[in-house]
Amino acid sequence: MRILLLAGLIVLGLATPAQAADLAQADPAWFPTRLTHLGDAKQVIVVTGRSQKSSYATLRTYQRGSDGRWREAFPAMAARNGYAGWQWATRRVQDTGTTPAGTFRITETFGLAARPSGTRVRYRRVDGNDYWVGDRRDPRTYNLFQPSASARRTWRISQAERLASYPTQYAYAAVIDFNRAASVAWDAQRREYVARKPAVAGRGSAVFLHVNGKGSTAGCVSVSRTEMVRILRWLDPAAHPRIVMAPLADIGRA
Structure with a gap:
């Protein structure tokens, strides 16, 4: 009103x-009218944590119409975040169990399950040979998807997530562009992706919006499987979707 x-x-x-x-x-x-880093986004996911240390959150979705007005796309969803709560993206450290607070793009999705019909954002079907690297030793491959455990890899399996090890959570996921490399290329000799402009090694990798597990996350945000599929079908790359995440008290600064 x-x-x-x-x-x-x-x-x-x-x-x-x-x-x-x-x-x-x-x-x-x-509400999007109160957020300050949306840029050209016409789709926004807003995640508000109960408090700085809480692992419980609420996820809301908004679409901007041709009249310039924001409208809720779906009813609010119960969500989980990192077991240690929240930390501002510029201060976050890997393996601390915190979810990075800030505003980030969503440009790609993936899953162990088949691509949901109607999904428009790039979707990669992953399998047991696929990893997401968090190897601080090699910034060139840090926070990058890798399609196999090549014998010539520069990254260590012990410092990477085997995506198939999380069949429930990674049935469907959207990649949150936190600490992502600015430019990535395929190294055919080593058979791995490498960053020309690397992310900050040690700040954090593999931060996704994914399906709920049994409880809190290690830094991601999660919702139910049904709601995750609904979000994937809704996301539109032409709408430049962004996700804004922070404790409720700080959401206006995210």
Whole structure:
């Protein structure tokens, strides 16, 4: 109702800039009108943690229409985050059990299960030979997908997630672009992906939005399998989707 009132007053020219700002503040803290790093996004996933140390969260989805207004795409979803709560992305350290707070793009998805019909964001079907690397020793392969355990690899299996080891969680997943390499190329000789502009080794890798496991995550965000499939089918690369994540008290700064 307050959104409709604001739109009507602006159209009629009856709201001053200050009044318009006051009305916008009536939106909940997690509503896209209150978020400041959305850029050109027309689809936004907002994850709000209960507190800085809590592993329980709420996930909401929003779509921006041709009229410029944001509308909720699906009802709010119960979510889980890292077992140690939250840490700002620029301060996060690998293996601390925290979920990075901030705003990130979503440009690719993957899963051990077949691509859900209607999925538009790039989807990679993965299997038992596929890994996600977190090897601090080699920044060139840090936080990158690798398609096999090649004998000539520069990364160590002991420092990588074998994706098939998490058949429930990684049935479906969306990659959160936290600490991602700016440029990646395929090294045909070593049969591995390498980063031309690497991520920060040690800050964290393999941060995804994925299917719920038995409890909290190691730094990812998770929702039910049904809701994860619904999100995958909804995401549209043409809408430049972003995910905004933080404790509720800090969501406006994420």
